[in-house]
Amino acid sequence: MTYVQFPQQKPIDFVAIGRLCIDLNANEFNRPMEETSTFTKYVGGSPANITIGMARLGKKTAFIGKIADDQMGRFIADYLRRDGIDTSNVVTDRTGAVTGLAFTEIKSPTDCSILMYRDNVADLKLKPGEVDEELIANAKMLLISGTALAQSPSREAVFQALHYAKRHGTVVAFDLDYRAYTWNSDEETAVYYNLAAEKCDIILGTREEFDMMEVFDRNPDRSDSVTANKWFDYSAKIVIIKHGKEGSIAYTRDGKRHRANSYPAKVIKTFGAGDSYASGFLYGVMQGWSLEDSMSFGSASACIVISSHSCSDAMPSADMVHDYIARCERGEITVS
Numbered sequence: 179m180t181y182v183q184f185p186q187q188k189p190i191d192f193v194a195i196g197r198l199c200i201d202l203n204a205n206e207f208n209r210p211m212e213e214t215s216t217f218t219k220y221v222g223g224s225p226a227n228i229t230i231g232m233a234r235l236g237k238k239t240a241f242i243g244k245i246a247d248d249q250m251g252r253f254i255a256d257y258l259r260r261d262g263i264d265t266s267n268v269v270t271d272r273t274g275a276v277t278g279l280a281f282t283e284i285k286s287p288t289d290c291s292i293l294m295y296r297d298n299v300a301d302l303k304l305k306p307g308e309v310d311e312e313l314i315a316n317a318k319m320l321l322i323s324g325t326a327l328a329q330s331p332s333r334e335a336v337f338q339a340l341h342y343a344k345r346h347g348t349v350v351a352f353d354l355d356y357r358a359y360t361w362n363s364d365e366e367t368a369v370y371y372n373l374a375a376e377k378c379d380i381i382l383g384t385r386e387e388f389d390m391m392e393v394f395d396r397n398p399d400r401s402d403s404v405t406a407n408k409w410f411d412y413s414a415k416i417v418i419i420k421h422g423k424e425g426s427i428a429y430t431r432d433g434k435r436h437r438a439n440s441y442p443a444k445v446i447k448t449f450g451a452g453d454s455y456a457s458g459f460l461y462g463v464m465q466g467w468s469l470e471d472s473m474s475f476g477s478a479s480a481c482i483v484i485s486s487h488s489c490s491d492a493m494p495s496a497d498m499v500h501d502y503i504a505r506c507e508r509g510e511i512t513v514s
């Protein structure tokens with residue numbers, strides 16, 4: 179059963195809009211940030227990680243965003259280009275804005291957190307007039323990401339991108355990617371998330387992220403099916419609710435529920451799970467696979483990334499994900 183039809187004649191498979199940042203991942207594991215002295219630098223930002231994931235899986239990709247006019251900004255743009263990602267719509271800020279930094283703390287494999295430095299960041303300065311309509315028109319899928327909705331003018335740039343996607347029949351996926359630090363209030367967050375989600379074909383988020391969107395809704399039991407069904411009155415064809423290690427559930431417009439369990443993993447840290455899951459899942463859907471197979475592929479991709487030190491560098495190829503699934507099926511990876 180195919181839930182989403184992609185416009186196959188379009189030359190670009192996937193374009194994402196949103197933040198391009200730097201991750202500084204603690205080199206010393208299993209200790210608090212206060213006791214961590216060295217970090218390794220990687221390209222980061224959830225939509226950037228997802229795009230890198232899609233590129234590694236062999237998709238033709240592009241990115242729409244804004245980088246700082248500094249060494250970090252140039253490092254990010256070079257990294258994307260080396261992965262074959264089209265950066266023609268990655269604009270350089272000229273106002274003195276800086277690159278967002280995410281310092282990651284790895285207290286234990288299950289207790290990780292991110293300390294974000296995001297004042298005056300370049301990614302939130304993308305303007306609607308800077309979004310390239312032709313690029314979106316030429317893409318089969320546009321991915322938007324929640325954090326880009328947190329402030330103007332990036333917020334308007336995302337809505338402009340959504341408008342172009344609708345105008346040109348580009349499928350829209352929304353990774354909720356809620357980062358509390360960037361927002362001013364729960365009400366503002368819910369209003370803008372809901373306005374964007376109304377326009378999207380595929381919505382992916384954790385239970386907690388959907389809870390955040392439901393501050394004005396009645397869902398006292400935090401029911402996944404109540405959450406999903408709301409979006410089928412708008413544009414959604416697939417709504418995925420992720421439950422960490424417990425796996426994920428996809429709801430579809432025909433009233434069906436599709437479940438994927440997670441695979442075992444030798445976890446180093448949990449961040450990056452959502453980004454690698456998203457790229458693996460969206461890749462599967464674009465290949466025309468069943469939702470179950472696409473979700474399993476996303477889950478295995480997540481395991482590879484959470485068993486690694488980085489998010490972007492660790493994004494796997496399709497062969498690596500198939501191999502991981504085969505090794506799990508042979509019982510060679512058992513630690514969870």
Ligand SMILES: Nc1ncnc2c1ncn2[C@@H]1O[C@H](COP(=O)(O)OP(=O)(O)OP(=O)(O)O)[C@@H](O)[C@H]1O
Pocket residue numbers: 384420421422423424425426439440441442443445448449450451452453455476477478480481484514
């Ligand atoms: N500890 C784990 N072991 C195995 N698989 C996991 C684990 N944690 C997450 N996953 C896989 O990754 C998927 C996405 O994880 P999760 O629900 O934690 O997303 P997320 O909160 O968006 O991730 P992130 O921490 O990157 O923001 C899950 O559906 C599952 O398949």
Ligand SMILES: O=C(O)C[C@@H](O)[C@H](O)C(=O)CO
Pocket residue numbers: 199200201221222223224225227280292449450451452453489490
């Ligand atoms: O999204 C961010 O800004 C931080 C990410 O780059 C980080 O790697 C992560 O949390 C992935 O989900």
